[in-house]
Amino acid sequence: MDIQNKDRKAYFIGGGIGSLAGAAFLIRDGGVAGNNITIFESLPVLGGSLDAGGNAEQGYTLRGSRMLTLNIYECTWALFNTIPSLTDPNTSVYKETVAFNERIKSNSKARLIDKNRAIVDSSKLGFSMANRAELLKLSEASEEKLGNSSIYDWFSPSFFETNFWFMWRTSFAFSPWHSAVEFKRYLHRFMQEFPNVETMTGVKRTIYNQYDSMVLPLQVWLKSHGVNFLQESTVTDLDTEYGLDKNTGTEKVVVKNLVYENKENKETITINDGDLVFYQNGSMTDASSYGSMTSAPKHFTKEDSQGWALWEKLANKYPGFGRPEVFNSNISQSFWESFTVTLKDTAFFDQMEQFSGNKAGTGSQVTLKDSNWFMSFSLNQQPHYKDQPSDVQVFFTYGLHPDRVGNFVGKPMTECSGEEILRELAGHLKFDYDVVFANAICIPCRMPYITSMFMPRLKTDRPLPVPKNSKNLAFISQFVEIPDDVVFTVEYSIRAAQMAMYELLDLDLEIPPITKFDKSVKVELETVMKAFH
Template sequence: MDIQNSDRKAYFIGGGIGSLAGAAFLIRDGGVSGSNITIYESLPVLGGSLDAGGNPEQGYTLRGSRMLTLNIYECTWALFNTIPSLTDPNTSVYEETVAFNERVKSNAKARLIDKNRAIVDSSKLGLTMANRTELLKLSEASEEKLGNSSIYDWFTPSFFESNFWFMWRTSFAFSPWHSAVEFKRYLHRFMQEFPNVETMTGVRRTVYNQYDSMILPLEVWLKSHGVTFMRGSTVTDLDTEYGLDPKTGSEKVIVKNLVYENARNSKTIEIKDGDLVFYQNGSMTDASSYGSMTSAPKFYTKADSQGWTLWEKLAKKYPEFGNPAVFNSNIAESFWESFTVTLKDTAFFDQMEKFSGNKAGTGSQVTLKDSNWFMSFSLNQQPHYKDQPSDVQVFFTYGLHPDRVGNFVGKPMTECSGEEILRELAGHLKFDYDVVFANAICIPCRMPYITSMFMPRLKTDRPLPVPKNSKNLAFISQFVEIPDDVVFTVEYSIRAAQMAVYELLEIDLEIPPITKFDKTVKVEVETVMKAFH
């Protein structure tokens, strides 16, 4: 029988941006009633990896921050152009973001800093002719040829000492052992940023952190449409079976029941004919842990969080649902550590602005290229949190090599308290710790799987948003297969959600296509010229 979309029920497993966007697409484009949509989230807060928390007294927290651009991220901005801003209901989040970036523009003047605290002339990429040939060879290789090779496999050692590598890897968080396929995709997707890699003039920011500026407005919009949020609730199992799909005449996997538990009880929800289930498989911030000014973050794995268990169960039964072990079996190559610093005076910002030549909000990333921890940080326009007092400043920093012994603190970043991390940062910048961080609160965060989606993999290791053998189950996360697009972006989750919703509901609307800047003559010429600078 035909089922009206308004009568369907939809269940989302995970409360990240993919699920929130998927719910919006169901309502906006699919005619599904918001009161028929339920989102289950294990944590007490929505947003997944786009979270933010804390306060000025105990210190703010931010596990990560995603780089945004306005000339791509097609699905993201098309969605947020229909979501009202929380500050002005007559203005969309997209319009608010555009206006903000017209006022505060990026033009980094201190992208790289060396061990002598000298600003590096990073307009010179430092590529040899051999490096340029290697870049060209990789960028033109097919994904089938690249297979599950790593970036290491395609370049000689000199490449990994070039200014280009230092800047490109810290812009996107690559390490040499990561997937050559993903690296190639980034070279193409962000080729228009290649000529400005040292100034990062193409980078755009939201008014506040991405939780306050993107997640909260979307959550408020969904709530106004009657969506149910089940925080503190973990989906532990999906009962599935093969059934006949009358439209295709083939056997497909059908979810029959959803099992979840929370502090109050465990409950089974029947998934009726026509109902849909959307699952955020895997998580880059799974098993995260926070430290403090006096303690280092604890070491957690998936055994502590159980965040990968459901995907592992499904993949064991249905190979078409991917291979999570490729992504979650090597913490040593998928983890790094970030830290958020809350300041009660302007001393650090004042000295950093004077040194770099950039006012807060205009400088993008600063990378300490000779740091053993390979630290990068950025000073955003303040306030960075919507409830942040005017006399408080906040900035975010991360280290891509937290397992190495610091240059100024004689132990790995993973063993350091917030105070020790700030002493390491002050040492690199040659700032007086007691002056710039006398009133600072530093909260470090260890993330075992933060770059797990970059691990070398084959195409079959990630499921399609809607696997060909699935009738009512879709996957919407950083661990699905979308041709040509790049993971570790807000866009990837939102595009996956839109693809899944449109396919399951058979919505005959165009999904915004990926902009092919890499195919334009202007970008190609500018990129070649920059590569030889």
């Protein structure tokens, strides 16, 4: 007898945005009962990489912040248009976000700053004719031809000194050794942003950080539907075997048991016929570590966290489940460091607003292009946390080259305390440290795998959301294969979850298609004109 969807049980391994979205799709579109859904999360809080913590007294923390747009991210906004806002239950998170961005518009006037603290005229992208030809060649190459090549395989050294590279790179966190395929995908997916790369007018923000503005409303909605959250609980193993798929008559991988551990005990859950398992394989923020004003973050690896162990076990056992070693074996090419600064006075914001010509929330990203650490930062509209006091300001910063010795502090960023990092930033901006950061708390965060999904790879190195040889197990993360879409986005995780859920439930529903701005004559013309500016 076919099981009814309302009677199915579903288990999500990992509490990131992909799992939260997947649970919402099961309830909203699949008719699965919320109390039959369980989400396991190793950390005390949900949200995965979309986290936010701390407080005004000890300092706020934010490991990262994803760039959002409103004219793409089709699956994301279609979902959040059905999730009520926490500030106004009569409107959705999507409509709330649209209204906020109508009120606070981005138009950066200081996108790049050079070593003399001069604002660079970044409207000029700095391409030579050879650079333009190289960019066109890569953007038109097939993914089969690009293979597992790196970005630097397709460009001459001069390309990596252009204003375009500095801006495109820091908008999306690319490095020259990253995947040429991913770089090409970004060129196409965000082609509509190419003409405005220096002003970043297409970049949109949520009212608060993305944990407070996106994760919390979704979590509250799921709780209201009875979803079970098991935090500080780690799934350590899946008992799998080959079983007959009655629909296809073929042998497929079937999860029979799920094993998890928490502080109290170790439990085994039987996965019955018709039940589903969704796994967030891999993690960009795995093995993260925090420092303080007086100490640098510790250097952790996957051996310390065991965050990749389950995927490695599955991949070693079954073809088609991906190759995690492609993404987690080279920390030196996948890590960088971020830091969150909590301010008890307005001195830094005042001086930065006067220097840049942008009020907080309107300037988008500022990149110190000659910084050895290659630092970028942005001043968001305040408050950035829902519980942030009115006399406190917070901003987020990161360095893409944390292994290099600073320009003003004589050691690598990874060996620096929060105070030393702030002294480096003040040196670049020629601000008096004792004036702008006298009452500051800076908490650095080292993330060894933050750009691991950008590592050069082949198409087969990532599993499909539902591998062809899987019956009841799906993968929903930044490490699955979705044609044409781009990793390191909220959209990628949510699209993967929607694809996986619809396929496992065999739902005849349309997934929002990827908007093809790169096929618009207007966008193509504006892009070419910008490239020759």
